[in-house]
Amino acid sequence: xxxxxxxxxxxxxxxxxxxxxxxxxxxxxxxxxxxxxxxxxxxxxxxxxxxxxxxxxxxxxxxxx
Numbered sequence: 581x582x583x584x585x586x587x588x589x590x591x592x593x594x595x596x597x598x599x600x601x602x603x604x605x606x607x608x609x610x611x612x613x614x615x616x617x618x619x620x621x622x623x624x625x626x627x628x629x630x631x632x633x634x635x636x637x638x639x640x641x642x643x644x645x
Contacts, residue, residue, distance in 0.1 A: 608645040611638045621645065 604624060609631065611617030620635040622628060630636065 605644045607642060609635055609639045609642045611635065611640060613640045615641055615643060 606624060607622045608615070609620045609622075611619075617640075618635060618638065620632065620639075631639070
């Protein structure tokens with residue numbers, strides 16, 4: 581895991597592993613390709629043990645937002 585503030589992109593140990601946005605911006609996960617459908621946003625410096633189940637198996641795209 582990079583040091584805090586290293587400006588590395590979102591890191592994950594597995595598809596359901598520890599999700600950390602240490603990019604300095606938000607990361608948005610989307611249900612459909614091309615950023616459509618339901619959205620889940622991880623804020624700057626937030627740490628999630630896993631992506632919530634309602635979006636985890638449905639994520640088709642993501643981007644920094």
